[in-house]
Amino acid sequence: MSHWIILPILLPAITAPLLALAVRHDIVLARTFSLASSLLMLMLALFLLSQASDGTILKYHLGNWPAPFGIVLALDRLSAMMLLLNALLGLLVLLYAMGGWDKRGLHFHPMFQFLLMGINGAFLTGDLFNLFVFFEVLLIASYGLMVHGGGALRLRSGVQYVVINLIGSSIFLIAVGLIYSVTGTLNMADLALKVAAVQPGDQALLHTGALLLLLVFCIKAALVPVQFWLPATYANAPAPIAALFAIMTKVGAYAIIRVYTLIFGASAGAESWIAGSWLVPAALVTLALGAMGVLAARSLGQLVSFAVIMSMGTLLTAVGLFTPQSMSAALYYLLHSTLAAGAMFLVVDLVVQRRAQHGDLLQPAPSFAQISLIGGCFFVAAIAMTGMPPLSGFIAKLQILNSVRHADAAVWIWALLLTGSLLSILGFARAGSLLFWKSTAVNGELKPGRRSGTLPLVALGLVFGSLLLLTIFAGPVNHYLEQTAAQLFAPQGYIDAVLATEGVR
Template sequence: MGDWIVVPIVLPAVMAALIVLAVRHYILLQRVFSITATVALVAVTLSLVIFANGNGPEMYALSDWPAPFGIVLVLDRLSAMMVFLTSILGLGVVLFASSEWDKRGKHFHALFQFQLMGVNGAFLTGDLFNLFVFFEVLLIASYGLMLHGAGADRLKAGMQYVVVNLTGSALFLVGVGMIYSVTGTLNMADLAIQVANIAPGDAALLRAGALVLLLVFCVKAAMVPIHFWLPGTYANAPAPVAALFAIMTKVGAYSVLRVYSLAFGDNAGDMAWLAQPYILPAALITIAVGMIGVLAAKRLNNLIAFAVIGSMGTLLTAIGLFTPESISAGLYYLLHSTFSAAALFLIADLVVSRRGQFGDSLNTAPVFHQSGFLAILFFIGAIGMAGMPPLSGFIGKLQILDASRDSDAMVWIWSVILVTSLMCIIGFGRAGSVLFWKSASAEGEIVVEGAKWPVLPIIAACGMLGGLFALTVFAGPISSYLNGTADQIFDTSQYIRAVLGDGALAQFGQ
């Protein structure tokens, strides 16, 4: 693909700068520029997926500096899928925000494009230090988006979000420094070779650095016990921002999968799969904590935020098994959980904006405008999040359960996933009953001034739900792509050859 590999990073970066410099005073032009750039991004990333499906990994060396000395981007099946998912999600978010949300604060579209730049860069980079750089880009943009529209609750939650992530960034640098001090490299392909040949006296420091990085990635992925920042942040963020943040936790999960399968996988000797003993038990606890939060939630947005924590636990359970079957199942569930979380946050905003003084509280209130239509959307989103048939959540959980059959923790995995799925059904059933069914029997009607059929927000919400239907209808072809992705992840020689050339494989005897 050559220069096209860098386009998912350069395109939003250039567009963000253009919006700030040229059209910052014209909201209509900002919308046109932002939507056009995101549509173009969808087209580019789709072409990257098509290319990755028929070819091996490919490297792009910035400024033509050779690896491992220069900055490299690497396109493979996994990174192509993730940037395509980001662009699809981004298109839904920018359409929803362009109805009115982008007018509640300054520079929404510029921050949104910088966010896309950071997320895409994190998925494409082949270097740990540049992973840190792109983490910071996406986090800085997310700080501004989180506070978009102001408000005391949002400011309080945003401050907690900033403090936690700044702490994570500091730990990231510490972990990277420890790894570099003993390996002399941060290129992930080169790191895979250096870890396999590490001197015994340096092994303890390398292990400590790898575990510090694991902690940082788990902060991003909202894994217990460092999940506490997510409910307040997601529940108080503007609806389109909360929907966009559905991909943020996936950056943490992706980083765990990329780093600990490539650099600390089968060829890492004593360091092989060092993350596995920590991830699997913590992931199961994360599922339980998330679904208990769903049962206890008194507000709609908090309920969805805790459901996101539970879904991340399910995803990390699949990743924690570290087998090709579990990774394929986990990636399918990753796609599903991103669309379901984004859809629910967008639907929740449509509901809250029509409930007047009752807001997102889970209390019985009179009926509101378009309640019947929104009840249908909420019902579909709840089915998806709970993992009920026939939607893709059921398929994803079934694949994860099947992939865990040979695990020593099979009983725990099956028990936790099945029991918490029931808890999720009860939690969303209760919320839907209060919001729609019981409201139908209440006296009066809530009339919100200016309530109408918002075309772009409804298209965006239905589009996210459409992603669930697409995952269900095309489950076969998608699973086939993901099976190939999992095989490519575990065959690290392809990635190393693409970045360092055939000569590097002599280190592994290949």
């Protein structure tokens, strides 16, 4: 039993109340503590990655109650990778927010840490009900952050966001109840053993529970037909928060990968691989809808939101095939698209800050300060987002295309993915030329905008740096991801590790 793996939950859980209670009036101290905690988290995530990279599965029994009776945390290659991604994106977004966003309302830093805690918990937990609890932790923090800074439009889109997620939580509970009623357990490893032994008469209940659970995760991952909440939420959230939300859709994707390979995977009897036949068509429609949204968007925030929807469609198409090769490609795309979407939302904020009364509306406006620098940033982020060479998005899409060649729906996937990419390139090119090139043809004055220091630009540069590293080290990263996919498709190791009792004292 390793005590290290509860630290990604404990560290923000200690930092957040400290920030909320002790240093709430002192922004400098709050920033110091928040930054120190995030730095520690990054180091911790690196250490845990090194622990998990040899294929061992670490576990932690809370209160020393043996699984499946107590709550258990488990760390495998996938969890370790997601923790690192969350820690990295969290740190960079925090750096960006220190450029001024964190002073626009109360309690930015505590809520930020609680959000990181909820996300880390969701990646670590080995229990379905505990997953629900961590979803609620991250959601309630995200509600607060979503309306950070206030404003009527932001509040009203915040209310929509909360309503959707409360409905999602109720469906989650119903699904958990259905699964518990026929299996008598909620521990994921234990469920993996028990779903195959469910009585034929109870099969319909289990099937309903499993598909309702998929619906909940699809709401989080913004898949058609439950994607409609995302553009309003992401386009109206504060920019650094929208950038961090890029990983929240991936929490839904992570939950789909975890539950539908471990519990409803090869050993699930009649329920084997039930997610695939629903996921692939839904994800392909998502991809098409996202691409159309990118073309039709009237503001930059909307455009990036639809690009995120499109990337979720791409990701879950590859996940939904449930083959080791496509899973490894999907995981690489997951890493890439999270960072790319994060970078893109930060660029949107830099543009909005400088265009004053024109905001992020896609219409020609007079030239603004640092236009060539911001235009360059937009260019790099757009290359990443649309998956063009030389950045990692190109490698990711190439791998996905290669891994789906033998699938039944290969023709559809190739056609939609390639057409979608073309449409999104067109959409981003149009937006870029409107915002940056046409500004020289417009006369007039902009109201003086808000000036922020160099810290936001440094943070954005670091996100680009991470993308560059992901591209340069694509070989080693892919080697790790192939092993991760192999581990996911051989869940017996996970089950044995979690349910073993010799580690419990």
